[in-house]
Amino acid sequence: MADINRIAGDAAGRDAPVPKYSTGIARIVNSAIYQHTLGAAVESRIGRVVLLAGIPLVWLVTLHVGPIYQMLKISLLSRYPIPAGVEAHYTFDNYAIFFQESLYFTPLIKSFVFATAATAITLIVVYPVAYYVAKIVRPEGRSKALLLLLVPFWAGELIRTFSVIMLLANRGALNVLLREIGLIDRPIPMLYTSFSLGFGLIYLICLYMLLPLYSAIEKIPSQYLDAAADLGAGPVTRFRRIILPLSKDGIVSGCSLVFLTCIGVFATPMLLGGPNTVLFPETISGFFHGASDKWPVGAAFALIMLVTALITAGIFMRVVGGKKGSAI
Numbered sequence: 362m363a364d365i366n367r368i369a370g371d372a373a374g375r376d377a378p379v380p381k382y383s384t385g386i387a388r389i390v391n392s393a394i395y396q397h398t399l400g401a402a403v404e405s406r407i408g409r410v411v412l413l414a415g416i417p418l419v420w421l422v423t424l425h426v427g428p429i430y431q432m433l434k435i436s437l438l439s440r441y442p443i444p445a446g447v448e449a450h451y452t453f454d455n456y457a458i459f460f461q462e463s464l465y466f467t468p469l470i471k472s473f474v475f476a477t478a479a480t481a482i483t484l485i486v487v488y489p490v491a492y493y494v495a496k497i498v499r500p501e502g503r504s505k506a507l508l509l510l511l512v513p514f515w516a517g518e519l520i521r522t523f524s525v526i527m528l529l530a531n532r533g534a535l536n537v538l539l540r541e542i543g544l545i546d547r548p549i550p551m552l553y554t555s556f557s558l559g560f561g562l563i564y565l566i567c568l569y570m571l572l573p574l575y576s577a578i579e580k581i582p583s584q585y586l587d588a589a590a591d592l593g594a595g596p597v598t599r600f601r602r603i604i605l606p607l608s609k610d611g612i613v614s615g616c617s618l619v620f621l622t623c624i625g626v627f628a629t630p631m632l633l634g635g636p637n638t639v640l641f642p643e644t645i646s647g648f649f650h651g652a653s654d655k656w657p658v659g660a661a662f663a664l665i666m667l668v669t670a671l672i673t674a675g676i677f678m679r680v681v682g683g684k685k686g687s688a689i
Contacts, residue, residue, distance in 0.1 A: 531548035532548070574615050586599055
């Protein structure tokens with residue numbers, strides 16, 4: 362019986378269609394250069410790993426690690442750019458400026474407080490939407506519902522920011538609506554305040570919270586909820602004991618993405634904020650928009666913000682996401 366299976370397998374292998382290449386591709390594949398370079402790499406397991414990881418690694422080094430390294434190098438220089446014939450002098454004085462002047466410390470604290478508040482509000486607002494799409498909407502309609510939620514984000518950030526301005530301006534849609542229904546006699550000054558900045562920022566970044574939450578909630582088996590309901594668990598108990606623990610990975614991922622985005626946001630505070638909502642990125646930009654000899658100070662401040670933001674996000678992920686969520 363084994364011989365019959367082997368013979369049948371050999372016959373099937375001989376009769377299987379051989380992949381055909383076009384003339385140009387065949388010449389490349391059969392060339393000596395290809396056989397001794399890319400072809401040889403593909404034949405080995407290590408070569409395939411290098412080929413698959415090479416492009417992402419180059420992308421990461423050149424577009425992420427490289428600029429941060431260059432920023433670090435500039436932050437340690439006493440002046441930038443370095444004049445011709447002058448030796449580079451490295452110093453930590455640019456970092457000391459931040460700790461010597463409380464004027465720079467306040468915007469950083471304000472940025473962290475604002476980013477934390479915006480992250481919490483975004484989670485509260487977006488979580489019911491993600492749950493509705495993942496569990497209430499029928500499976501065949503979830504893709505359409507998710508697509509409708511993603512359509513506004515196809516527009517650019519500036520376009521969506523200006524739409525918020527037109528909504529909250531003194532003659533914007535919201536004030537006009539409130540005046541038409543008789544709730545107000547004069548426009549409410551909502552623009553260029555903390556409210557307008559928070560509202561616009563939550564609107565711009567809620568996508569980073571929606572997708573991780575939807576992915577986590579959608580994976581929760583419905584049988585868990587049905588079993589809990591059969592055992593007498595109410596909606597609040599099912600949410601607290603099943604849905605919330607099992608969606609913790611999505612909460613951690615969404616909150617981390619939203620927080621890190623809020624910390625480094627620049628265009629939105631410039632367009633929607635006012636004199637009382639100056640955040641740390643605006644302080645940093647002042648050094649780069651001025652004389653070039655202030656660039657090392659701006660680079661040092663940028664790295665301070667980057668390191669503190671990453672440490673804060675890491676602590677949050679460690680404390681909140683340290684243990685896998687499980688239904689109890």
